[in-house]
Each structure stands twice: as structure tokens, then as C-alpha cells.
Amino acid sequence: MQNVLKIKNIFVVAFIVLGLMGASLTSAQSGAPSGRGMGQGPSGQTQFSDDQLEAFAAASKKVNEISVKYRPRIEQTQDRDRALELQQEASNAMVQAIKAEENLDVETYNAIVQAASTNPKLGQKIRKLMEQSQHSW
Numbered sequence: 442m443q444n445v446l447k448i449k450n451i452f453v454v455a456f457i458v459l460g461l462m463g464a465s466l467t468s469a470q471s472g473a474p475s476g477r478g479m480g481q482g483p484s485g486q487t488q489f490s491d492d493q494l495e496a497f498a499a500a501s502k503k504v505n506e507i508s509v510k511y512r513p514r515i516e517q518t519q520d521r522d523r524a525l526e527l528q529q530e531a532s533n534a535m536v537q538a539i540k541a542e543e544n545l546d547v548e549t550y551n552a553i554v555q556a557a558s559t560n561p562k563l564g565q566k567i568r569k570l571m572e573q574s575q576h577s578w
Contacts, residue, residue, distance in 0.1 A: 489553055489563075496545035497553045498570035503538035507531055 489497075511531035518524045539550045557564040 489549070489556070490544065492544040493549060494553065494567060494570055495574075496542035497550060498567060498574050500539045500542045500545055500550060501567075501571060502574060503541075504535045507534045507538060 508531065511527055511534075515524050515527045515531070518527065536547055539545060539547050553563075553567070557567050
């Protein structure tokens with residue numbers, strides 16, 4: 442049960458992070474929107490390779506660590522501007538953690554999060570990969 446809550450927490454953190462960075466990514470894009478849905482990765486991808494899922498599991502661990510580091514700081518600050526600044530720092534750190542993994546980019550990470558939230562088999566596979574990666578670290 443605790444593992445399920447941990448996985449859900451990572452997914453929630455991922456949505457928050459990617460939502461926070463969405464505004465900055467949107468303003469940075471000069472082209473037209475891609476039109477892809479949240480459940481699809483690059484080129485409408487809905488199937489993911491084992492390498493991508495392993496990279497996702499590793500990145501999720503890092504994203505969770507960053508969330509654990511920043512959450513108390515954000516919650517404790519009384520200054521709204523400082524809280525937003527800390528949220529942006531956390532978001533940037535999470536994006537860098539995702540990009541640092543081979544076979545993974547933010548768009549694919551997001552697509553895996555969305556797919557796993559609606560596909561129990563994929564969610565179970567990711568949980569197993571995350572458990573395996575915890576034992577190897």
C-alpha cells in the first residue's frame with residue numbers, strides 16, 4: 442500500500458511540476474501548438490520501450506527527491522513571491538533530472554505519467570521497475 446501511495450505521489454508531483462513549467466514552455470515556443478493529447482508522447486506515442494520505462498523509473502526517483510527537498514521550504518514560506526520562486530527552482534531541477542536520463546525527455550515522461558494513470562498494467566510494470574531500481578541503488 443505504501444508503494445502505491447509513493448507512486449501516486451510521484452505522479453502528482455510530476456503533474457504539478459509539468460504544470461508549473463507549462464507556462465514557461467508555452468511562452469518559449471514560437472511555433473504553433475502540436476495538438477497532441479496528454480496521453481500521447483512524441484508523434485502520438487502510446488507504447489513505451491523498456492529503456493524509456495527504466496529511465497522513467499530512475500527519473501521519478503530523482504523527481505520525488507527534489508519534491509521532498511522543496512515541499513517543506515515552499516510550504517513554510519510566508520512570501521508568495523518567494524514560494525513561486527521556489528516552485529520554479531523545483532520545477533527546473535525536476536526538468537533537468539528528467540532530461541539527464543537517456544531515452545527520456547519531458548514530453549515522454551509526461552506521456553508515461555498519463556498512460557500509467559489510465560493503464561493498470563503499465564502502472565504495475567513501472568512499480569516493479571521502481572522497486573528494482575531502489576534495490577540497485
